[in-house]
Structures are given as structure tokens and as C-alpha cells.
Amino acid sequence: MSFKVQLLRHATLLLEINGRRILVDPMLGKKDSMDPVPNASNSDRIPLVELPISDSGLEALLYNTDAVLITHTHRDHWDIAAQQKIPSDTTILCQPADESLIKEQGFTHVKKVEPELHWEDVVIHRTSGQHGTGEIGKLMGTVSGFVLVHGKHRLYIAGDTIWCKDVEDAINTHQPTHIIVNGGGAQFVQGDPITMTTDDVLQVAKFTKAPVAVVHLETVNHCHQKRPDFKKAIADNKLSSRIAVPEDGGWWELQ
Numbered sequence: 430m431s432f433k434v435q436l437l438r439h440a441t442l443l444l445e446i447n448g449r450r451i452l453v454d455p456m457l458g459k460k461d462s463m464d465p466v467p468n469a470s471n472s473d474r475i476p477l478v479e480l481p482i483s484d485s486g487l488e489a490l491l492y493n494t495d496a497v498l499i500t501h502t503h504r505d506h507w508d509i510a511a512q513q514k515i516p517s518d519t520t521i522l523c524q525p526a527d528e529s530l531i532k533e534q535g536f537t538h539v540k541k542v543e544p545e546l547h548w549e550d551v552v553i554h555r556t557s558g559q560h561g562t563g564e565i566g567k568l569m570g571t572v573s574g575f576v577l578v579h580g581k582h583r584l585y586i587a588g589d590t591i592w593c594k595d596v597e598d599a600i601n602t603h604q605p606t607h608i609i610v611n612g613g614g615a616q617f618v619q620g621d622p623i624t625m626t627t628d629d630v631l632q633v634a635k636f637t638k639a640p641v642a643v644v645h646l647e648t649v650n651h652c653h654q655k656r657p658d659f660k661k662a663i664a665d666n667k668l669s670s671r672i673a674v675p676e677d678g679g680w681w682e683l684q
């Protein structure tokens with residue numbers, strides 16, 4: 430019974446759960462293949478970096494993928510390249526708000542997770558989040574996280590959310606053994622951050638005993654807080670044994 434996670438890039442994760450492979454939030458485009466996020470403090474094309482695998486490695490990975498799990502359909506989680514490269518009969522698991530859009534994109538095996546779904550020998554629970562505050566938070570639309578339960582492991586993938594009551598509720602309800610949060614402190618020129626800042630991540634770690642990994646970093650132009658910012662905040666708060674900041678391509682075997 431093994432449960433392993435590889436960070437590919439940004440929020441794109443590969444989960445290997447007892448031989449089954451789930452690809453999470455695929456953004457598969459080449460470096461610079463998309464326009465920048467508008468209304469940010471810079472206009473660098475995205476993704477800012479390449480995937481850590483070769484084209485043929487990606488092809489093999491998609492061939493061996495059993496399901497794709499999508500937290501929401503913003504293009505840094507579900508880009509055109511993913512829509513083109515992933516076979517249209519792949520099982521796609523998503524939040525109810527995205528079911529019809531993904532079907533319209535031509536995918537024939539789309540299943541919504543609401544409030545939970547049993548897939549193979551994994552139970553997947555949907556959780557809520559806030560993709561920002563106020564009007565900007567509303568404009569960002571509905572986002573989800575998921576808790577994947579297999580054996581003794583309960584992995585909470587929080588998705589694009591700031592630290593908020595929804596995250597507290599998800600942790601209280603599902604008692605995750607491991608947590609992955611989306612950092613970067615993504616922010617437009619106006620308004621508050623729309624993904625977790627260093628302070629948000631520290632709050633998560635103080636609220637739970639589960640180990641935390643921070644992803645969603647250094648790939649999209651409006652993510653202003655980078656790996657060194659997170660590493661410094663973690664070290665300053667003596668939480669290095671509890672919070673990891675993986676590099677692209679890095680593996681995490683859940684214990």
C-alpha cells in the first residue's frame with residue numbers, strides 16, 4: 430500500500446496510489462506558451478519554466494494515467510495543452526461547477542466529486558476554498574480542494590485557496606495525514622492575494638500536526654512569493670521539519 434506524490438510543476442501533481450496514477454491540475458504547455466495573467470505587476474509569458482520531464486516522458490506519463498483530477502479550470506490548472514494531449518476518454522474527476530464545461534471540451538468520462546466519490550480503492554472527498562477576498566474572490570469563481578483517502582493515508586490537496594474557514598473546516602472534518610497547499614501569494618495589481626502567502630502557510634501548519642508541502646510556485650507571473658520567501662518564513666518560525674517546499678520533479682512518499 431504505497432502513496433507517492435510527484436510535483437511536476439506549479440499545481441500539477443502526479444499521485445501514485447497503490448499502482449493507480451492520478452494526474453492533478455495538469456498545465457502541460459511549454460514555457461512561454463501562454464499570455465501572462467493580466468493586471469499583474471509584470472507581463473512575463475507563462476509558464477515561466479518548463480516541465481521537469483521530456484516530451485516523450487510526458488507522453489508515457491499520459492498513456493499511463495488512470496484519471497485526472499481538476500480543482501478548477503483556470504488555465505494554470507487546466508490549460509489548452511492538457512485539453513489537447515489528454516485522451517478524451519480519460520476519466521476526469523472534477524467539481525460540479527466544471528462538469529459541463531469539461532464535457533463541452535470533448536471529454537466523455539467526466540465525473541463530479543460531490544460530496545465524495547469512490548474511485549477504484551480510493552475515496553475522494555471534495556472540500557471548499559476561497560480564491561481571494563471580496564469582489565476579486567467572487568470573480569475567481571468556485572474552487573475546490575480534495576481529500577484522497579487510501580488505507581491510513583488522507584492527503585488533502587487544498588487547491589487555489591487562501592487560509593480561511595473552509596480550510597479549517599476541511600482539516601477538522603477530514604483530519605488529513607498530509608497536506609498540499611498552493612502558495613505563491615498570487616496577486617493582481619489591486620486587491621488581496623488569491624492564493625496562500627507565507628503567513629497563510631504558517632497558519633495551516635500551526636492548525637494541524639500533519640506535514641505540509643507548498644506548491645504553486647515560480648511558474649505563473651502573478652505569484653510574487655517564491656521558494657526562498659517560503660523557505661525563509663518556515664526557517665524563521667522553526668517549522669522546517671513540518672513544511673516542505675519541493676522542487677519541480679521532487680517526490681514525496683507519504684509515511
Ligand SMILES: [Zn+2]
Nearest residue numbers: 503505506589
Ligand atoms: Zn492557480
